[in-house]
Amino acid sequence: MEILMIFVAGIIISVSVYLVLSKSLIRIIIGTTLLSHGVHLMLLTMGGLKKGALPIETEGIKNYVDPLPQALILTAIVIAFAVTAFFLVLAFRSYKELGTDNLEEMKEVPKDE
Amino acid sequence: MSLMHIMVLLPLIFAVIIPIFYRFYKKIHLGWFVLPIPIIIFSYFMSYINVPDSDKPFIVIWEFMPRLGMNFAVHLDGLSLLFASLISGIGALVVLYSITYLSKNESLGNFYCYLLMFMGAMLGVVLSDNLLMLYLFWELTSISSFLLIGYWRHKKSSIYGAQKSLLITVFGGLMLLGGFISLSIAGNSWSITSLIQNAETIQKSPLFILAMVLVLIGAMTKSAQFPFHIWLPDAMEAPTPVSAYLHSATMVKAGIYLVARTTPIFAINGGFVWTVTAIGLVTLFWASFNAVKQQDLKGILAFSTISQLGMIMSMLGIGAVSYHYTGEESQLFLASIIAAVFHLINHATFKGALFMITGTIDHEVGTRDIKKLGGLMTIMPISCTFTIIAALSMAGVPPFNGFLSKELFLTAMFDSHKAGVFNLSTLGFLLPVIAVVGSIFTFVYSFKYVHEIFFGEYKADQLPKKPHEAPKLMLLPTGILISLVVIFGLFPNILSNSIIAPAVRAIAPYAESPEVHISFWHGITPALMGTLIVFIVGFVLFKSVSKWIKVYAYQPEYLTFNYYYDRGIYLSSYISNKITQSYMTGFIRSYLMYIFSFFIIMTALTIFTHPVSIAFDHISEIRPYEVILMGLILVSTFCIVLAKSRLFSIIMLAAVGYSVALFFVLFGAPDLALTQLSIETISTALFLLCFFHLPKMNRHDEDRKFKIGNFLIAICVGISVITIGLIAYGNRHFDSISKYYIDNVYDLAAGKNMVNVILVDFRGFDTLFESAVLGIAGLGIYTLIKLRDNNKNGGNENEETIE
Numbered sequence: 001m002e003i004l005m006i007f008v009a010g011i012i013i014s015v016s017v018y019l020v021l022s023k024s025l026i027r028i029i030i031g032t033t034l035l036s037h038g039v040h041l042m043l044l045t046m047g048g049l050k051k052g053a054l055p056i057e058t059e060g061i062k063n064y065v066d067p068l069p070q071a072l073i074l075t076a077i078v079i080a081f082a083v084t085a086f087f088l089v090l091a092f093r094s095y096k097e098l099g100t101d102n103l104e105e106m107k108e109v110p111k112d113e
Numbered sequence: 114m115s116l117m118h119i120m121v122l123l124p125l126i127f128a129v130i131i132p133i134f135y136r137f138y139k140k141i142h143l144g145w146f147v148l149p150i151p152i153i154i155f156s157y158f159m160s161y162i163n164v165p166d167s168d169k170p171f172i173v174i175w176e177f178m179p180r181l182g183m184n185f186a187v188h189l190d191g192l193s194l195l196f197a198s199l200i201s202g203i204g205a206l207v208v209l210y211s212i213t214y215l216s217k218n219e220s221l222g223n224f225y226c227y228l229l230m231f232m233g234a235m236l237g238v239v240l241s242d243n244l245l246m247l248y249l250f251w252e253l254t255s256i257s258s259f260l261l262i263g264y265w266r267h268k269k270s271s272i273y274g275a276q277k278s279l280l281i282t283v284f285g286g287l288m289l290l291g292g293f294i295s296l297s298i299a300g301n302s303w304s305i306t307s308l309i310q311n312a313e314t315i316q317k318s319p320l321f322i323l324a325m326v327l328v329l330i331g332a333m334t335k336s337a338q339f340p341f342h343i344w345l346p347d348a349m350e351a352p353t354p355v356s357a358y359l360h361s362a363t364m365v366k367a368g369i370y371l372v373a374r375t376t377p378i379f380a381i382n383g384g385f386v387w388t389v390t391a392i393g394l395v396t397l398f399w400a401s402f403n404a405v406k407q408q409d410l411k412g413i414l415a416f417s418t419i420s421q422l423g424m425i426m427s428m429l430g431i432g433a434v435s436y437h438y439t440g441e442e443s444q445l446f447l448a449s450i451i452a453a454v455f456h457l458i459n460h461a462t463f464k465g466a467l468f469m470i471t472g473t474i475d476h477e478v479g480t481r482d483i484k485k486l487g488g489l490m491t492i493m494p495i496s497c498t499f500t501i502i503a504a505l506s507m508a509g510v511p512p513f514n515g516f517l518s519k520e521l522f523l524t525a526m527f528d529s530h531k532a533g534v535f536n537l538s539t540l541g542f543l544l545p546v547i548a549v550v551g552s553i554f555t556f557v558y559s560f561k562y563v564h565e566i567f568f569g570e571y572k573a574d575q576l577p578k579k580p581h582e583a584p585k586l587m588l589l590p591t592g593i594l595i596s597l598v599v600i601f602g603l604f605p606n607i608l609s610n611s612i613i614a615p616a617v618r619a620i621a622p623y624a625e626s627p628e629v630h631i632s633f634w635h636g637i638t639p640a641l642m643g644t645l646i647v648f649i650v651g652f653v654l655f656k657s658v659s660k661w662i663k664v665y666a667y668q669p670e671y672l673t674f675n676y677y678y679d680r681g682i683y684l685s686s687y688i689s690n691k692i693t694q695s696y697m698t699g700f701i702r703s704y705l706m707y708i709f710s711f712f713i714i715m716t717a718l719t720i721f722t723h724p725v726s727i728a729f730d731h732i733s734e735i736r737p738y739e740v741i742l743m744g745l746i747l748v749s750t751f752c753i754v755l756a757k758s759r760l761f762s763i764i765m766l767a768a769v770g771y772s773v774a775l776f777f778v779l780f781g782a783p784d785l786a787l788t789q790l791s792i793e794t795i796s797t798a799l800f801l802l803c804f805f806h807l808p809k810m811n812r813h814d815e816d817r818k819f820k821i822g823n824f825l826i827a828i829c830v831g832i833s834v835i836t837i838g839l840i841a842y843g844n845r846h847f848d849s850i851s852k853y854y855i856d857n858v859y860d861l862a863a864g865k866n867m868v869n870v871i872l873v874d875f876r877g878f879d880t881l882f883e884s885a886v887l888g889i890a891g892l893g894i895y896t897l898i899k900l901r902d903n904n905k906n907g908g909n910e911n912e913e914t915i916e
Contacts, residue, residue, distance in 0.1 A: 001733045006838040008743045012769070014831025015750050017709060021702055021823040026807060030753060030766055033796070037773050042838060044780060047849070049733050054781050055867035057859050065781040067867035068851045073785055074872060075883045081792045082890035088803045089894045095807055103701055 005045040012038035025091045025101040032087065036080035040073050115173040117187045120157050121240055124150055124233035128226045135222035143221040144212035151205035151232065158197045161189060162611050172242055172306065181245070182303040188242030191615025195454065196239035196363075196370055198612075199461050203362045204232050206590035210469050211354040213587040214476060224264060224352070231257035235363050239370055244293040244303045251289065251335075254364050255282040261359060262351040274347035277678065281344040285334025289371075292327030295320040296378070309377045309622065316381050325379050328371065329388060336368025338426060339396040342419045343674045349411040353472030356411060361418045361464040366457065369422065372429050373453070373620045380436035380621075390430030390529075394547045396423025401554035405561065405658070406665040410471045410481040413562055414464065417507065420555060421460045424522055427548070428453035431525050435621055445528055447621060452521030454616045458608065459514040459601060463503040466594035467562075470500050473587050474566060479577030488571030493582050497567045499595045506598050508559035508651070509552060509644065514601035516644075523548060523640035549643045556651030561658060709826050716833040720840075727843035739779055746772045759804050767797040784868045 016038060019031030047069030055067035095101050127150050135143050161171070171189040178184070189197075208228070215221060234257055237250030256279075263275030299318035300308040308315065315321055332338075337345040348360050359365070372389060379385040397420045404416035432450030435443045473496055475481045478489070490497045502513060509519030526548040530541035573579075601608060654661070696703070749768040756762035770793035777786035854867055854875060864870040872880050 001735050001739065002842055003729070003732065003839065004735065004740070004743060006835055006842065008746060010831045010835035010838060011747060012750055013834045014827045015754055017830045018754060018823050018827035021705055021709075021826065023702070026759060026762075026804065030762060033766060034750065034753065034769065037769055038834075041773060041776065042834070044776070044782070044785075046838070046842060048731060049780055050731065051733060052781060054783055055855075056783075057855075057865040057867065064855050064867065066849055066851045067854055067871055068849065070782045070785055070868045071871040071876060071879075073782075074788055074868065075879050077785070077788050077792055078883050079886050081796060082887045084796055085799055086890045086893050086897075088799050089897050092803045092806055093897050101807060 001049050002045055005041065005049065009038045009042040009045060012041065023103050025095070025103065028103070029084070029087050029091055033080070033084050036076070036084075040076060040080075043069050043073050043076070115175070115187070116157070117171075117173050117189065117240070118175050118185060120154050121187060121236045122233060123154060124229040124236065128229035128233065131229060132222035132226045135225075139217070142212050142217060143225055144208055144215070147225045147229065148205065148208045148212075150229065151201045151208060154236070155198060155201035155205055158194060158201060161194055162198075174242075177246070182243075182297070183245040184243050184303075185246055186242035186304060187240045188306060189240065190619040191612070191617070192370070192373055192619035193239050195458070195612050195616045196366070197236055199366075199458070200232060200235045200239065200363050203358060203461060203465050203594075204228075206465065206469075206593060207354045207358040210357070210472070210587060210590040211352070213584050214354055214472055215352065224261075227257050227260040227264070228355070228358070231261065231359060231364070235367070238367050242305050244297055244305065244308075247305075248286070248290050248293055251331075251367065252283065252286050254367060255279060255286055255335075258282070258348070258359050258364055261355040262348045264352055264355065265350070268350065270347075271350040274344075274350040278344040278348045280682075281334050281341055285331045285341065288327045288334075289331025292324045292329075292331060295324035295327065299324060305374065312378045312381075315378055321382070322384070325382060325385055328375055328379075329385070332368035332371040333392060334368070335371070336365050336422050336426065337396075337419045338368070338392050338423060339399055340674045342396060342400060343678055345419055346407075346412055346415040349409070349415050353411070353468055353475060356414070357465050357468030357472070360415065361468055362461040365418060365422055366425075366461075369425050369429065369453075369457065372426065373450075376429065376433050376450075376620050377436075377622055380433035386430050386433045388430070389433065390427045390544065393423045393425070393427025393430055394544060394551070396420065397427060397551040398423075398547050398554070401551045401558065403665075404558040405554060406662065407558075408483055410474065410483060410486075410562070410566070411468075413483075413558055414467055414471060417467075417555070417558060418460075418464055420551065421456070421464065421507075424548075424551070425453050425456050425460070427544075428456065428522055428525055429620075431529050431544075432621070434529070436623060442531070445531065446525075447617065448521065448528070449525035450617050450620050451613060452518055452525050454613050454620070455514075455521060455605070455608070456518035458612070459506065459518045459598070462594050462597045462601065463506040463513075463515060466499060466503045466591050466598065467507070469587075469591040469594070470496055470503070473583040473591070476587070477578065477581060477583055480575075483565040485572055485575040486566045487569040488567070490567040492571075493567075495588055496583055496591075499588075499591050500563055500567065502595050502598055504559040504563045506602065508556045509647065512602050513598055514605065515598075517602065517605050519552060520640050520644060523552070523643040524638065527639040527643065545639070545643065549646055552643075552647045553651045553654065556647055557655045557658065560651070560655045564655075706822075706826060709830050713826070713829045713833050716837060720836060725840055727839055729843055731845070739776070742772055742775055742779070759807075760801075763797060763800045763804065766800070767793060770797070782868070784866070 012034060016031045016035035019027045019034065022028065022031075047066045050065070052063045052065040053061045055064050055070065091101070094106075098106060100106065127147070131143065131147060134146065173187050175185040175187075208225075211224070211228075215224060231254060234250045234253035238247055238254060241247040241250060259275045259279040262278055263271050265271045296308060296315065297303050299315040299320040300311045301314075302308055302311065315324070334341040345360060345365065349356055351360070400416045400420035400423060404413050404420065407413040407416060428449045432446055432453060435446035435450065438446065471481065474486070474489070474493075477493070478486065480486065506513035506515035509515045523545065526545040529544050696707070746769055749765045749772065752765040753762045753769070756765060770789065774786045774789035774793060777783075777789055854871055858867045858870050859865055862870045862874040864874065
């Protein structure tokens, strides 16, 4: 199970890298979002996918799923969301200001009129 | 802290005070206020003149940075005393000279601040017993010299000269620091005195050669020795008092001081003897040869200084041979050290005087170009007399002091073959030949110098000013130096026991007490023959100089060291510019490529260079739900890449996000699933909102090559991630620490939801700053949307308004 998950996470990361390397701003943002998904899955997998009870204390159960990676992922999700939201607005603003979403055209500092 | 420390620091303290003083008091020339400082220092050091004679070096230590071993230890022996009196004595004369040379319109505050800084630094160099302090003062001389050369900073040539001298001397200075560090490691001390006492330990150390080479590079760059001499002629852009002080009498002798100081340590090595001697002689020859072709008076003097420094250097080299002998033979080579010390003093006197005369001529006539000068003898009779004495002394003509030291020099060179070490007896015959040839050219340029200024045709129409004799105040310091030239020439032995002998003892502590007796007439020796050859050939060459001066034209430009220096400076900036431009493309994609490639290469290297073992003991079984979900995720992921429409790719992204939430459900993470679901919904909404305004999905004509490059990198990153994941998962060394959380979640934190308790209780700080991140992102989005540059509407560029 874990091996399969590692492969899935790896493929997601691989695809996100491909997207991040492209010229279009939209694809790059999609790439970063996808990257965070891949990383979260990887985190979860590394904590071990063993069967156990939900991490909520219940009488008589000793075997729980590891709660620590879940707490880490929860933090990571929120941060990734904050960054994605900021990126999106930044992309929106830069498109309005620069008139392009092509990274190759963004190289030069825009001249003041 | 003692009076001696105060004397070293006095110029530095006044370097701070003087410019302040200058701001408020402008009526009297600032030089008058500076003048007492070197005089005080000079008289202070003169009071020690008989102390070093008792063979007990005088050391006072002021703990400065004791843990680093960096103590301000002042060490006064014969050598230091000689240099300290040169520095303060000539310093006083130069200050006196500068009072008339520099008008009140110049920025005198700067000038005297730099000059005092230099004086203090130079005193520090020659009096420091601590290597680190010596290095500190050494670099301070480079910096103050840089400031003084660039004193007229509106001139391009000043800036060029200052930069060149700084680059070369600081290069040498850094080498020197390396040499000092190796020395201190080898001898386990920072103190020069104890290093000399432990010389044998250092000589056995494997760091010995390294230390020697580095120290020599430092000394050679500072003393303008071949091939580092190129900075000195360009340093002539400095005001003439500076050239007289720094670039003839003091700073350029710092390297000589260093070689002399380290002679007791390094003299055992044949490389030291040969390097110092050979470089000295090559410098002597090359610079005196080049001095003849110079058109600028200061240019002649610069090359002459280089050549005389080479001469002193070569004498020190031969003198080091005395280390290997005792008794009479030792005295034979010790004579070479005596000659070096004697010539050091002589050179300071006549070269200082010559520079001052040059400055006077520049000041009174307005040019230093020998083509325009001539026939000034009747107009400037006193200057003419002074010049003739100084130039004859430089040429080595009796009865002036230059003759005596030149005789001693030739004697030392002729005697060098008597040494039975380091092949001096076989190869040594070359030394006197080069020495004589160098001296011939010295003779030629000295005569030419006098001839071009004072004799020949008077070209009144070419001179910018109407020449007249210099003011008395300007002639006074020159006159003092000239009288010293004559006095040392006629009565050389007044120096021998008070100054020269202690200095020689400091350079060669291993030798028995040297007998310093300088006399005019040694009988008919090879040196005298050499001198006769110098006079005869020199005179013939001088008379026919207009015929053979053409030979200099044959030296192509690309064979000069200046050419290589300039090319080197140009190329280093050109190449570094090219290199930077080649990888700093300005495209974010390139930088991402570098980052990803580095990641891939590092992963590959680590994996291939380390044994990898993967053992899967804790694998859970594969269940159908998860496999289906994986398929779903992969399909939607690939759909994003292939999507042509932006809406489709957003929906596919959302599909990935919801599938991840489902994974969280399947793997027992209800909180994660909740958060993921809600956040995925919000971000999809945001994406849609933003994409409404963004243009249609455009691939911007990504060609096949572009895609293949990205594809390869993406695949490699994926493989790396998967490999790392597999290896990490397959090599578990410790159990999870989660056991503690699971056991104590209710007892310690009074909660049953473990994830929530970890978030707000066990690891609450993470959550605090995660909220901060969210808050900052919110603020950032607000400012991005609300604040904007309204200069498009003709408003102020810096003013931002909230709409």
